[in-house]
Amino acid sequence: MSVVDRQEWDVVVVGAGGAGLRAAIEARERGARTAVICKSLFGKAHTVMAEGGIAAAMANVNENDNWQVHFRDTMRGGKFLNQWRMAELHAQEAPDRVWELETWGALFDRTKDGRISQRNFGGHEYPRLAHVGDRTGLELIRTLQQKIVALQQEDHKETGDYESRLKVFQECTVTRVLTVSDSGSAAGGSRVSGVFAYDRETGRFFVLEAPAVVIATGGIGKSFKVTSNSWEYTGDGHALALLAGAPLLNMEFVQFHPTGMVWPPSVKGILVTESVRGDGGVLRNSEGKRFMFDYIPDVFKEKYAESEEEGDRWYEDPDHNRRPPELLPRDEVARAINAEVKAGRGSPHGGVFLDVSTRMPAEVIRRRLPSMYHQFKELADVDITAEAMEVGPTCHYVMGGIAVESDTAAARGVPGLYAAGEVAGGMHGSNRLGGNSLSDLLVFGRRAGLHAAEYAAGLGGERPSVDDSQVDTAAAEALRPFSAEGPVPGEQEGRPPENPYTLHQELQQAMNDLVGIIRREGEMEQALEKLADLRVRTRRAGVEGHRQFNPGWHLALDLRNMLLVSECVARAALERTESRGGHTREDHPAMEREWRRINLLCRLADPTGGLAATDPVVGQIALTRETTDPIRPDLLALFDKEELVKYLAEEELYE
């Protein structure tokens, strides 16, 4: 039965966004024969959506900047839950990663003296974001893509084949990371032997045999109804790691951006940049009230304006006035909008109004917010100089992810498995700062590629062989949706198969409503029940047609991943009885210092991979708590004591 095509590679990278491509470049440069697999066309990854910039303490604009300041900002942003060693490496290595892009042909915006220009961004003490207008992500992807082509050209010169050492399998999906049981390991775990994948265009299966696999698949946003993420963000990498036996870390932390478009439906979730508010845009409810003044938390009372008049003066004279509350941190604004909508004071389409039209002349709006003007004009046919935008929170980023070793990006517990980028957890703690994602991709993408290549080389001739039975099981699993149509044994005859599109919509609705931006114990329990129900129904998800470029089939397969990841989010969110960063519990509104040391790890409840678990209480995911390593003293010394008191437990402070 195993007639699937097989190829041998040293390193397989799953995902061709910033992290995946950077990993592939590094692995290939270290001598590993490297394959990259991506669901979209090469160069279309979600990284292109990043607008703001790449955070790196190059000190081109403000010479006081250095990695220590960047580290400090990152830890504060993450509310000290960050895997501190990752934050340290990230801050130290980001400048080199940016500079290296220039040697590959990237063209960043420049300062007057010809260096890379850097811009201010929320949470960063100094101007720090290297950028190219508002299309930094595109520049990053294109540069990495062209670097890969450059390496392929080198190989072509030497071997006559562009793809002899570095090949991109575009429009292919990995459904399983293959493993062999590792008798040498005390834990009796297993190590990576390759991946099982299918070609979306033809529907054909293939196996890439490789001792090292780097997962760089991005996030999970497509499990939520309103999201700024693309269709690819179905949590594939998270699920692959889980199924291969690796744990996920702190999955409860999901960042909701306060201002996504909510209307018209075609653009729901697309980001409305923060600078709209920075430049004078105000939030109003259906009664026309600037409601943010009612939502200033006590800790911020002194820093924000109390009256509209004062807030308005701030734009002109920031030194003598306090800033308007529209500019509170992302999570505060998102919660406030959510509360207004729940109280029935939302806009017609379930958001609130973000208005610049009555604040500035049309001319000024077009000059200062050109990309937003065009975004609304072209995508939504809304003229923001004439009418208010409707905005609401949108799922933007998952801070949680595969638990990795800080230095090597190796997934814990599965030798040969690595993870980098959004799919890896720990780096951003409970909340990510803007600009830190692109630098994260580069720093840890490189590290993952490096260590994967070294690991593969270190094995010498002893490559793990792929287990045929695993390939057969994976093939059967992938073909399941085609046989769902017939009567299922033991069930009623003629029961129609489930429509995968409907299941997906129900999942998104449930996650959005029940495990969204504000969480309550009861709702999350309800969500777990709904997930159990969806799991059962997904087994009957059927598709029409054949395997050639069949989107219904692709979605049916992705559902497995979304369900797994959604359960992780729901379970972890239920467990963490505090509010911190991207996790807000209405029933536990305060941040608890005790929780700072607690990581929540999700593992497969049934490691044999039986996914049929229908019991909502048990589910597929087992949750464990873990106490984090104490932060190294020299890093702690970078902070004031008064600040540390807010975050760290007593005993941590006086250790």
Added chain:
Amino acid sequence: MATGTEPPATEPHPGRGGVLTGTRAAITVPHLRTDRWWLAPAATAAGLLAFIVYSTWRAFADAHYYAAPYVSPFYSPCLAERCEPMHAGPNWEIFGGWWGISPAIIILIFPLGFRLTCYYYRKAYYRGFWASPPACAVAEPHKKYTGETRFPLVLQNIHRYFFYAAIVVAGILTYDTVLAFRDENYEWGHMGLGTLVFLVNIVLIWAYTLSCHSCRHIVGGKLKHFSKHPVRYRMWQWVGKLNAQHMLLAWASLVSVALADFYVYLVASGAFDDPRLF
């Protein structure tokens, strides 16, 4: 395994060339555009044709091209012995007495060559006359296409030499315009309606000439580092602004040059008296 899920094996459908090639989507019509895509090429062709007819008549007419103080731009400079004498005008008898046909032919080669190789006119007549392509995503009727890779179209690359010539011609037409500030007795300090026509024409001629893509390249476009040549950078930006209006200027100057000639014709043939302003 997987019975019924394998895609059916398929051979390319029988096709012809271009969009009807067998491996491409089997759509039998050469295009699916529903808008009036033919309007622009048709209008372009009509406009160019009209000018060709008019200018051919005028160029070969060899008459009514001078009415003091105005000389038709089609006949300036006038380089043969047979030219009408123009007081202090652009008469240079380089070609002597042997030149037997209209002297306009000698000089018109240059503006004609300039416009023929102009990047805008190329687009206009490739689309309008050659239907190569008639409009975007509308299949062209030709079996083979080699573009500007071989003779004669490879000669389009000499556009910049015509640009240099066009500068000279524009200079002479400027001189003619200055001469138009005389009256019919060659007294300076006068203006007629013709002077205004000439003024408008020469402004448009210059704007068209300087907005040329070759000009943009020569003044600064060829540089790798603008930062090392601030003056040329500024000139490049300025020409770039004009260049964005190249199509508009091409048409405007084409009409204005024909109008200026026609005005001279009317006055020279006695059909119209040039109203003097002062």
Added chain:
Amino acid sequence: MSGYTAHFRVWRGDVGGGDLEDFKVEVNEGEVVLDIIHRLQATQAPDLAVRWNCKAGKCGSCSAEINGRPRLMCMTRMSVFTREETITVTPLRAFPVVRDLVTDVGFNYQKAREVPSFVPPSGLGPGEYRMMQEDVDRPQEFRKCIECFLCQDTCHVVRDHEENKQAFAGPRFLMRVAELDMHPLDAAEDTGLDRKTTAQDEHGLGYCNITKCCTEVCPEGIKITDNALIPLKERAVDRKYDPLVWLGSKIRRRSSAG
């Protein structure tokens, strides 16, 4: 404005053949063509193949031809059509079809490989690059390209003449050559690579007859013809058709060799 039912004709089939299939489908306010295609998938044709990704005009995946014009489906609002109009959606017609609205765009990836990459200047390490904004402005415009390949699709050189695909790189990759030639620190020339000459000799610049369809269809509004292709043609002229420049370079080469 409330919802209405629109008449769509979508090409369905594969390389063996296919046809335009009629659909009646609901349209709501503010939607774009891609939304309607997704609705067809979810309600009437679950296996309708379509490529898409960001749905915000930033990735360039959902290229198709709508009423005969190459466009991004996510950037084509339904409000530009009348309610009575039949909207025809077909795959790109310059490339081999895979299935339904998905085409094989491998041609473009092949051409991308044929353009020699950026050559870093020797003697400058990472962090030592200094470039002025006015010098990077030009190549930055070309780097806005989202590689939707609409320009490659509409260009009649290959759209109407399959045989030219061998010799002609297409607007997107000629623009890439221009971008690298305008890059203030590209050191290709030091390695003996003259991008200006190769644009014509190896990438088929001469096939371009500057009829500007690439510029017309570019969703990013890049002035491909005026800012990349024509300047590149002029640069090729410098090298190949300008006797003065040619003579000058000969003399300079001789004197530097001597």
